[in-house]
Amino acid sequence: MAKKKTKTKSKAKTTSKFKKPSFKLSSQQKLIFGSLLIILGILMFVAFLSFFFTGQADQSTLSEMASRDVKAQNWLNKLGAWTSDFFINKGFGIASFIFSGLFFLSGIYITLDINKARLRRHWIWGTLITIWLSIFFGFFSHYNDKLGGTIGFEMNSFFQDYIGKIGTILLLLFVLITYLAIRFGINGDTFVKLFKRAKSDIKNEVNSVTDDSTFTVDNDLSAEAEDIKSAFDLKVEEPKPKKVVKKPEPELKQTLQPELSVEAKKEPETNDAELSIEIETVEEEISETDNLSNKLVEDYGQFDPTLDLSKFQFPPLDLLKKYDTEGITINQEELEDNKNRIVETLNNYKIGIASIKATIGPTVTLYEIVPEAGVRISKIKNLEDDIALSLSALGIRIIAPIPGKGTIGIEVPNKNATIVSMRSVIASQKFQKSEMELPIAFGKTISNETFVVDLARMPHMLMAGATGQGKSVGLNAVLTSLLYKKHPAEVKFVLVDPKKVELTLFNKIERHYLAKLPDSEEAIITDNTKVINTLNSLCIEMDNRYEMLKNALCRNIKEYNTKFKARKLNPNDGHHFLPYIVLVVDEFADLIMTAGKEVETPIARLAQLARAIGIHLIVATQRPSVNVITGIIKANFPARIAFRVTSKIDSRTILDGGGADQLIGRGDMLYTSGNEITRIQCAFVDTPEVERITEFIGGQKAYPEAYLLPEYVGEESGTGLDNNIADRDKLFREAAEIIVTAQQGSASLLQRKLKLGYNRAGRLIDQLEAAGIVGGFEGSKARQVLVPDFVALDALLSNEI
Numbered sequence: 001m002a003k004k005k006t007k008t009k010s011k012a013k014t015t016s017k018f019k020k021p022s023f024k025l026s027s028q029q030k031l032i033f034g035s036l037l038i039i040l041g042i043l044m045f046v047a048f049l050s051f052f053f054t055g056q057a058d059q060s061t062l063s064e065m066a067s068r069d070v071k072a073q074n075w076l077n078k079l080g081a082w083t084s085d086f087f088i089n090k091g092f093g094i095a096s097f098i099f100s101g102l103f104f105l106s107g108i109y110i111t112l113d114i115n116k117a118r119l120r121r122h123w124i125w126g127t128l129i130t131i132w133l134s135i136f137f138g139f140f141s142h143y144n145d146k147l148g149g150t151i152g153f154e155m156n157s158f159f160q161d162y163i164g165k166i167g168t169i170l171l172l173l174f175v176l177i178t179y180l181a182i183r184f185g186i187n188g189d190t191f192v193k194l195f196k197r198a199k200s201d202i203k204n205e206v207n208s209v210t211d212d213s214t215f216t217v218d219n220d221l222s223a224e225a226e227d228i229k230s231a232f233d234l235k236v237e238e239p240k241p242k243k244v245v246k247k248p249e250p251e252l253k254q255t256l257q258p259e260l261s262v263e264a265k266k267e268p269e270t271n272d273a274e275l276s277i278e279i280e281t282v283e284e285e286i287s288e289t290d291n292l293s294n295k296l297v298e299d300y301g302q303f304d305p306t307l308d309l310s311k312f313q314f315p316p317l318d319l320l321k322k323y324d325t326e327g328i329t330i331n332q333e334e335l336e337d338n339k340n341r342i343v344e345t346l347n348n349y350k351i352g353i354a355s356i357k358a359t360i361g362p363t364v365t366l367y368e369i370v371p372e373a374g375v376r377i378s379k380i381k382n383l384e385d386d387i388a389l390s391l392s393a394l395g396i397r398i399i400a401p402i403p404g405k406g407t408i409g410i411e412v413p414n415k416n417a418t419i420v421s422m423r424s425v426i427a428s429q430k431f432q433k434s435e436m437e438l439p440i441a442f443g444k445t446i447s448n449e450t451f452v453v454d455l456a457r458m459p460h461m462l463m464a465g466a467t468g469q470g471k472s473v474g475l476n477a478v479l480t481s482l483l484y485k486k487h488p489a490e491v492k493f494v495l496v497d498p499k500k501v502e503l504t505l506f507n508k509i510e511r512h513y514l515a516k517l518p519d520s521e522e523a524i525i526t527d528n529t530k531v532i533n534t535l536n537s538l539c540i541e542m543d544n545r546y547e548m549l550k551n552a553l554c555r556n557i558k559e560y561n562t563k564f565k566a567r568k569l570n571p572n573d574g575h576h577f578l579p580y581i582v583l584v585v586d587e588f589a590d591l592i593m594t595a596g597k598e599v600e601t602p603i604a605r606l607a608q609l610a611r612a613i614g615i616h617l618i619v620a621t622q623r624p625s626v627n628v629i630t631g632i633i634k635a636n637f638p639a640r641i642a643f644r645v646t647s648k649i650d651s652r653t654i655l656d657g658g659g660a661d662q663l664i665g666r667g668d669m670l671y672t673s674g675n676e677i678t679r680i681q682c683a684f685v686d687t688p689e690v691e692r693i694t695e696f697i698g699g700q701k702a703y704p705e706a707y708l709l710p711e712y713v714g715e716e717s718g719t720g721l722d723n724n725i726a727d728r729d730k731l732f733r734e735a736a737e738i739i740v741t742a743q744q745g746s747a748s749l750l751q752r753k754l755k756l757g758y759n760r761a762g763r764l765i766d767q768l769e770a771a772g773i774v775g776g777f778e779g780s781k782a783r784q785v786l787v788p789d790f791v792a793l794d795a796l797l798s799n800e801i
């Protein structure tokens, strides 16, 4: 009991801490409230009972309730008179007694803390029975109007007015049957059983009578036993009396007594058919871990991952530049001009337009046309170049039809494009109030709405665009968005920048936001070998995180972190708060060209599996050709961003459709995360702005070092020359075959054929040398191949084992 009390106490404390509304009563409150209800039930019963004797006399006093001089006859005086008049006279008649019973019962249930669901059921059924009874007694209102009360009388006459007396009786009968069927589970079988039972009872009765006679005659039952039997009015069943009478006289009483209980036990059998299953809803037990975590949360509050840098300040908006040219200016003349030209061009091709509407965006204006009935959409689509010619403008895109609208869209670039500043999108309500995990404010759509997406949901993003079209600005916009919204404890970046200059500014926030390999000096990765190590290390991190999620019984990072914050996961078991990791790779083409499969494999693995554990990839490339964006990469990057590209083929590679070749550049981009393509003007964030932000963050207190990724033992760390078969590269056999076929022992051949990095190819050559397949190093000349053909190679390798 004492335990229970502390439990409820601690629970109450916890809930008050979080200020959640709680209707749980303490045991003392339950006692007080319960006894109040019990007393109320008794008072109602007394008042109602008294009403039948004093109700008539109290009629006149009801109107003078407020006067102290007037006395009522009711046993509970004026309050009793008023309550009983209210419930019985004006309410449900004698059925109102049920209410007093319900109050009494509620009091008992609450005091003893018995199942609430059952009490609720009592109230529902009790109220229904009260209504039914009051309507039923309504039939007898002309004998005594107190029987059914006003409600009963009125409802009864209402039904009689519409379905007559017989109809009302049948309706009540139907309701009664329904009630019995639902409440007690009575069905047709019950009646059959009842009938059978009655029949067998009669039979037994008859048998018992015959038995009784044989009983006395056969067994010579003493007069005393006979007396006892008649006194208990026993129904003696066939085999039992014989047993009883065989016992000696003094034991007779004892044996007869148990028979009493036999009859008592029979009772449920007779009620068998009327039994209904009451399902008790058991209140959920608080498990031990819950309890412990509750206590921890109570004592120390929820775990706060930001505590180490609790004074960290997010960069202020002032660090971002404000542009004078911002905001949409409507050039009426330009609009009118473009409209006329569109209509004219289409008319030249005998395409009539029913209506035309313009939506002005920051860089392009969308003209939505509803063509006249009977015009083929493909006809308009084919006129793309003609419309562009007549408007003498670049970057015209025709969307026929606009998905979900049923109109045809013609996007025409504005003569004077307005810059979408990073400041305006970061300051927008949409971004500031977003509840996303990793919100990114990309820019503004064609209807000038701020476009915010959640990187956590994408879950990976592929970005392509020809040089100078705004990729780097786009990457900076992504990083800036996250810096403005996420605390250093919540997100970490792994930055890969083969160009070495684009992301260097972020070096300043290394100890706040960046992640790196334990042995590396620079957090921003510019060296291709390090990229391979980092990617493999991320794969290890991914596997570790999955293990942690598995142990914590969580499906994703969000659930895991919520559980960790609620102190349900023990840090001693290896659990810790998991920050999101965003891997940004600029110039992916360069990586693929130099490292090939060694980069592609871990990237594809991460892209396939890392979404649930919070590792998200952003990969940017200048050359969106198929040998860079391979099928496996493409399949795992559902979100794509295309800045202007040079050819339709490139557009198709990145977007699976045209359009990116018709963009106007300077941040004009297309975004898709599935079917729909949205045209967006990317927000512009300049280098000085990024510099100011990183300086602001970098100037604050930081963690002792960057977030450390797990160590990865790279391939070049192996001893190249030893001939340990177990340590051989997985591609050893394949490499040997290539060398033997080409009869040329060069690392670059392996690099080309197997799409490997230089280091790995070199190591393979070393292993081939150790195995005696190629000769020693000969300077600039290719090594000699010592195995003439496949047969010899097979023989050599099989001899090794």
Ligand SMILES: Nc1ncnc2c1ncn2[C@@H]1O[C@H](COP(=O)(O)OP(=O)(O)OP(=O)(O)O)[C@@H](O)[C@H]1O
Pocket: 419, 420, 465, 466, 467, 468, 469, 470, 471, 472, 473, 474, 622, 666, 667, 668, 681, 682, 683, 684, 685
């Ligand atoms: N959203 C934008 N709004 C306005 N101007 C932009 C925008 N994005 C880019 N520009 C302009 O285009 C120029 C080139 O952009 P950026 O450096 O991002 O190109 P890039 O695609 O990264 O080129 P590269 O691949 O050669 O690095 C910028 O200096 C800027 O003047």
